[in-house]
Amino acid sequence: MGSRVYLDWNATTPLRAEARAAMLEAMDLVGNPSSVHAEGRRARALVERARAQVAAALGAEGADVVFVSGATEAAALACAGRGLLCADVEHEAVSAWCAPELAVDASGRVAVAEPGRSALQLANSETGILQDLPEGLAVSDLTQAFGKVPFAFNWLGCAMGFVSAHKIGGPKGVGALVIRRGLDLEARIKGGGQEMGRRAGTENLIGIAGFGAAAEAAARDLAEGLWEPVLQLRNILESALCDDGKGTISVGKAVPRLPNTLCLVTPGWKGETQVMQMDLAGFAVSAGSACSSGKVRASRVLRAMGLGEEEAGSALRLSLGPGVTEAEGLRFAEAWMRARDRHRARAA
Template sequence: MADRTYLDWNATTPLRAEVRAAMIAAMDVVGNPSSVHSEGRAAKALIERARAQVAAALGAEGQDVVFTSGATEAAALALAGREIHCAGVEHDAVRSWCIEDLPVSASGRITVADPAHSAVQLANSETGVVQELPEGLWFSDLTQGFGKIPFAFNWLGCTAGAISAHKLGGPKGVGALVVRRGTEIAAQLKGGGQEMGRRAGTENIIGIAAFGAAAQAAAHDLEAGIWGRVEKLRNILENAIADRAKETIFVGKESHRLPNTSCFLTPGWKGETQVMQMDLGGFAVSAGSACSSGKVRSSAALRAMGFDEEQAGCAIRVSLGPDTREEDVMRFAEHWLKCEGKHRARRG
């Protein structure tokens, strides 16, 4: 795999070294965190340390963080049983629970009439478009923005939000719901009353400890300005492609975007084909969301923004990370442009 270049960081991220170390250390913690003996208290302390780390990175209070199996479960915990409105650009984990009727502009901006009964993502996983969340919003999918752009939950204005460890260098299978104090959240999993009565079941100590380490490391990266460097690489990539592929459309480019995300479409060239051609060239990119059981389908987000079915099916997403180098970006651009030239030649 040494000759591979990973450019799909919005789908999932490589495990950080400090996260791997935290996981290994947590494996040696024997106790059940609900037990009152020394071993149990040691396990509980590990969870509370991670809760404090996640809360600090998120700009929230520790008691507001409820650990879950991921952002999908966190969204369900916040949205199930409520009448909530959303836009078509939301992740399926949110759209599945909502009335999909909020309008979206061609630049990806969402209009909200009733924030208290709405869900609006902080940033879109496919286009990278960042939203300005209205005051009093019920729920926000914070997953893609957490660790990449500066924000604090305490001043975002939303009541609840979902985050995931594997989007910022942590393991898959652990996430959290963050919710403002005093907010009623009905447990979907009932049993022993863990996680302050909001999510029963013995906690995933290894995953939670790793999430804490990942959140802390991601906060340090953000403070160090690493994502500013990544944004420069993203711009280099887009400029290299735009200079020679005049038909290619960069989605959401006129909007505030995540620093690492580029979504672009070339009319008549299927995104699925591009992904396969890039894969054969040693580059991992994606077409649409990665949460469709391996299926490749036209982007619901792009369709909501006004692109037709054919156009939406011609989009790919390239998402960079802190490990991405300029040489990686330029090699990708050259390979993509070579394939794009062959596509144009076939079209005549």
């Protein structure tokens, strides 16, 4: 069968060598970043270096970068208690705090009438569909777009955005909320003055160091074109899996998407069944967002786009990365098509 092939990069990415090295360096620092002695100042310098690295990678120079435990906490800090609106295609970390009143069309694009009262993702984790962010948007989930497509926070025109380290080759358990300079935001975790008074608690020094190094490396990879071969492989797989006349649909094919994401719908073949069969065949894929794919239910993202219950429950997500070779992708395609043919033969 050969070695396993990881095709779930939107869920989490392999740890970068640069991040690992930075984390090992941070492990040797004893100081608390809030202490004023030499040890504390060295720890503080590491945090501020990482803050500058993340800000530069995001195009957020001059904005406030607040380190938190991940995108979920950042979403809560940005959205909770503000009466914001969102669409049903948003990640649950956002929709948990917002009223799902924004309309979604069949192509997955969201209409925003009141940007200052709305939260809107830049890229969807399940379909890869990219949104056009309106000027003055209150909050944007930048998590999936970060490191995959070029953008700059300072050009987006939104008040706040957030990202997560483990989506760009950094460690799990650390993320950042980016806030337009001068914007007032009350802390939800209180008890200290850390992170400019926005998030109390001793900083996760090791995770933050890894995040900064990963952000710098991710920005470099994007500038050097490392995602172009990923896009080409995604398109090869899309053609092989959807253009053979056997009824598999590629969601979002007609609109701009992330270069690595392919959402396949094969009506009548449950997504979780496909995930299990591919896992046994040596391939890591998912049936949707990693935060919800463990729950046996139809994708609410696809339902919001107008797909029926059966179609929305028959989705498989492939999310590639620069470490995936064409040979590995084609090996997956062969295994998946064999499994689909077996499923159809049994259902006939």
